Amino acid sequence: MRTLLAMPEGLQDRMFSPAQRERLAEITGIDVSRTVPDLAAAPGEELAEVEVLVTGWGSPAVDAVALARMPRLRAIVHTAGTVRFVVTDAVWDRGDIVVTSATEANAVPVAEYALAQILLAGKRTLAQQARYRRERTVGPATAADPGIGNHGGVVGLIGASRIGTLVAEHLRRFDLEVLVTDPFASAEQVAELGARKVDPEELYARSDVVSLHAPDVPSTKGMVTRELLGLMRDGTTFLNTARPALVDIDALRDEVLSGRLSAVLDVHDDLADDDPLWEAELAQLTPHLAGSQGNELHRMGEAALEELRRLSAGEPPRFPVDGSRRDSMA
Template sequence: MDRHLPARLLSAQAGARLAAVCAVAPEPLTEFDSPRARAALAGAEVLLTGWGSPPLDAAALALAPRLRLVAHAAGSVKGHVTGAVFDRGISVTSAAWANALPVAEYTLAMILLANKAVPALAREYRARRADLELTRRDPGFGNHRRTVGLVGASLIGRRVLELLSPFDLDVLVSDPYLDPGEALRLGARPVGLRELFAASDVVSLHAPATPETRDLVDAPLLAALRDGATLINTARGSLVDQSALVRELRTGRISAVLDVTEPEITEPGSPLWDLPNVVLTPHLAGSLGTELFRLGDAAVDEVLRAAAGLPPAHPVDPAALASSA
C-alpha cells in the first residue's frame, strides 16, 4: 500500500492485535521489485493491502510461494488482485462492507437535505438576507411521503435502504440482479429504470462501474426526472453521461449532488463548478479520517481469523467481480 497509509489505517490497538499473531514487516511494500520487497515476499503468508498496492500478477506471486491470504483494507480489489491470485487458490477478503457504511451515511444525509431543499434555500437565504416566507410556499419540498429511487442494490445500496427505513418515504429500487421478493423485504418496491427516474424526487446511484453500466444514466433518463428532482452519485462518474447531465442541469430543472465525476477530478472549466443547482464534493463519501480505522480493523479481523484456522468473514468471490465494484 501507499507508504503513508498504515498509520492512518491501523490504530495502536489494531497494530497490537496484528503483532500478536504475525511477524509484521516494519515498512509497507510499495513495489515488488527491490531486494527488500523480494525478501519480504519470500516469507509472506499474508498480504494486508490498501490503496496504492502494486498488481499481484503471476510475476509477483512467483516471489511469494507461501502466500495464502490477501486481506484488503478497502473496497474493490480490482486494482491489484489479478486472476492469478484466485488461480493459485489464495483467499482474498475485502473491507467493502466497512467502506459501504460512510458512503451510505453520506447518501442518507444528502437525500434528506435534498428533499428539504436545503442547498437551494440556503443559497436563496444568503442572497436575499430576508424572510423567505417558507410557510406560504407550495408544498414542493419536505421528507414526508416523498419518493426516493435507488439504482443498484449493492452493499452500499442495501445499507442505504436500511438507513431509510425509519423515515416516511416511498422507496423504489432498480437492479437487474435483485429478486423482487428480496427487494420488498429490503423495504423497496422494485421497478424498471425508466419508471424509477420518472417517479422519484431523489435518485441515488449505487451500481458498479462496468462496461455495461457506462453512461447508464443517459439523456432520456435525465429528461424523465420530474422538475425539481435531485440526482445523487456516490458510485462512479462513468455511470452518467456527463455531457447530457450538464445540459440538463443548465436548464435549472433538476439538481445534482456529485461526489464522483468523470474525469475523477472535474476539469477546471467545467460548468459543474459554478452551477448553483450542483453540490460537488471531492470523492469524500467513502472512508476518510477516523473512518479509515474501521477498514484497518476489518482487515486485521480477517488475518486473525486465518491465524485461528477460521474461514474468512468477507471473502471476495471471483465469479462476482464482473458485476460488482
C-alpha cells in the first residue's frame, strides 16, 4: 500500500507517539521520518505510485493538478478534523477516492472541555471570582443564592453535532435539564440524548448556560444574534467552543461589559489586541484549548492508524467523510 505522509515536516511526530509511529511503519512500509509538505515539489514517479495520502493540519490541498499526478490514489486519511482545506472538489468529483477524518476523535476533548466549563458556569464561577477578588470574603449571600448551582439547572446546547451529542451524553449524569436546538435533528433524536428539542428563543430564555456546537458554514454565520443574547437571563453564561464567526461579537461584548452575562470563549481569532473583552472580569478567553492538545493528538493518530489498517486489510473505513455533504460540513 504505497503511502505518503503529505503534511508539514515534524507533524507526524506530534500526531503519533513513538509506538504509534512504529505501527505506522509496519502498516504502510514507509519511512515515517519523511514527509512531503508540498505535493507540487514531489517527484512525479513517486506520486504516480501513491495509493494513500496521510494528511493533517497544514497539509497541501489535493487539487486537480495534484490528482492528475496521482492516478492510483484511492484514499486520503486525515489525522485532524475538518478536511475542507485539504480535500477539494476535484477529489469528490473523481468519485473513487475514500476520505476519512479524525473528527470523532477530536470531538472527545472538546466535549470534555465544554462539560467542565458548563459545570463551572453553573457555579457562576467568573462572577463569583470577580466578587471574591474585590471583597476578599466569602459572604453569606453566596450559598443562599438559588441561581447558583448545578442541581435543577438548565443547559442549552446549540447544535446536535458530534460534539453537541457527546456533551449531551455527558450531561445525563447530572441533575440538569438539557435543551437542544438544531434544525436537522428530530425531537426523537434529541430525546434519545436525554434532552428536549426546543426553538432557539426558548433555549436562550430558559438556559443557565448556553453552549455553542454548530458548524461554521454560510447558513450559520452570525446565528447568535443580539436579539437572542438579549433573551438570556441576568447572570447566565454563554460558551463558545465552535467558531467566532457564528456570534455577533459586538452584541456579546456589550452584554459582558454591562455585567449582565458571562462568556467563556475558546475561539476568538478576530479580537483586536485592545478589545475590552481581554480584560473583562466576566469573560474567560482561552487559546483554542478545547480541541486536541499535547497527548490528545495521539487519539487522532490512533484513529488514522485504524483507518490505515482497514485499508490495508480491505475493510470499509470506520469514519468516512460523506462528500455529498461538503457544503454543510464544518
